[in-house]
Amino acid sequence: xxxxxxxxxxxxxxxxxxxxxxxxxxxxxxxxxxxxxxxxxxxxxxxxxxxxxxxxxxxxxxxxxxxxxxxxxxxxxxxxxxxxxxxxxxxxxxxxxxxxxxxxxxxxxxxxxxxxx
Amino acid sequence: xxxxxxxxxxxxxxxxxxxxxxxxxxxxxxxxxxxxxxxxxxxxxxxxxxxxxxxxxxxxxxxxxxxxxxxxxxxxxxxxxxxxxxxxxxxxxxxxxxxxxxxxxxxxxxxxxxxxxxx
Numbered sequence: 512x513x514x515x516x517x518x519x520x521x522x523x524x525x526x527x528x529x530x531x532x533x534x535x536x537x538x539x540x541x542x543x544x545x546x547x548x549x550x551x552x553x554x555x556x557x558x559x560x561x562x563x564x565x566x567x568x569x570x571x572x573x574x575x576x577x578x579x580x581x582x583x584x585x586x587x588x589x590x591x592x593x594x595x596x597x598x599x600x601x602x603x604x605x606x607x608x609x610x611x612x613x614x615x616x617x618x619x620x621x622x623x624x625x626x627x628x
Numbered sequence: 629x630x631x632x633x634x635x636x637x638x639x640x641x642x643x644x645x646x647x648x649x650x651x652x653x654x655x656x657x658x659x660x661x662x663x664x665x666x667x668x669x670x671x672x673x674x675x676x677x678x679x680x681x682x683x684x685x686x687x688x689x690x691x692x693x694x695x696x697x698x699x700x701x702x703x704x705x706x707x708x709x710x711x712x713x714x715x716x717x718x719x720x721x722x723x724x725x726x727x728x729x730x731x732x733x734x735x736x737x738x739x740x741x742x743x744x745x746x747x
Contacts, residue, residue: 518707522714527722528675529734531711532653537741549700551652552693555686556704561715562683565676574676576669582634583659583681586641587648591685594649595692610651611745617657618738621731 513542518557525561532558533617536610546603547610636666641681648682649689655682 517538525531532554539550569575598606640662648655659678663669669677693699 514703514706515710518710519714519717520710521707522711522716523718523721524714524734525711526715526718526720527725527730529731530653530657531714533657533738534734535707535711536651536653537738537745540745541741545700545703548693548696548698552690552698553700553704553707554652555690555693556699557707557711558686559683559690560708561711562679562686565679566683569676569679572676574673575680576667576673576677579637579663579667579669579677580680582637583641583644583663584684586638587645587655587681587685588688590642590645590647591649591689592645592692594646594651595689596649598650598652599692599696599698606650608746611742613647613651613654614738614745615742617654618735618742620657621738622735624731 517542521557522561529621530617533614537614540607547607548598548603551598551606551610633666640666644681645685648685649692652689652693655685 517535521531521535521538524534535554535557536550539545539553540547543550545553566575640659644655644658644662647658656675656678659681660671660674663674663677664671690699
């Protein structure tokens with residue numbers, strides 16, 4: 512039940528476009544015994560079904576700029592490969608601290624976000 | 629596409645992929661403002677395009693985590709059930725709740741969690 516509620520809250524945040532992962536990962540770390548890598552892995556996995564639905568919806572709506580996608584995806588796949596391999600190799604404690612710093616920067620960004628121009 | 633823009637897009641994609649793979653999140657938070665500044669895309673298209681880019685990157689990263697045994701399937705199914713319902717509620721609420729207040733209170737939660745995770 513706890514996991515369904517955590518999923519519900521992160522889903523609400525994600526649905527509003529604020530980013531569900533930044534709430535799901537810390538919630539799992541603080542309230543469960545999962546380690547940093549397991550929490551991050553769950554967030555990655557849980558993003559996939561929602562993203563497939565969103566992708567199809569946006570594709571039909573013509574909101575995807577395909578000309579920019581190719582260079583971003585190719586370079587991104589290389590980055591994702593390196594990033595994930597780093598994540599599974601470093602200690603859970605170190606990864607948790609690095610994530611904390613990243614979360615801090617994201618929080619500042621959200622706090623000072625100016626909205627649609 | 630100008631060569632200069634293409635180079636910047638490649639750098640942006642690489643950085644977003646690296647962060648998304650390393651921290652299991654955050655690719656969109658980097659891509660959306662990045663594309664917004666580099667291209668003439670509007671906010672709405674930036675969000676839609678970001679999802680189409682993060683999706684393949686996330687599938688690759690998830691596969692690497694999975695190979696390492698870091699994916700807990702029984703818990704994942706419960707979270708997915710909750711988040712699908714949540715995403716629907718969130719999308720509906722979007723038009724009824726002032727985003728500004730929500731963002732700021734959410735940012736405060738992130739700040740507290742960030743401090744707890746570093747120390």
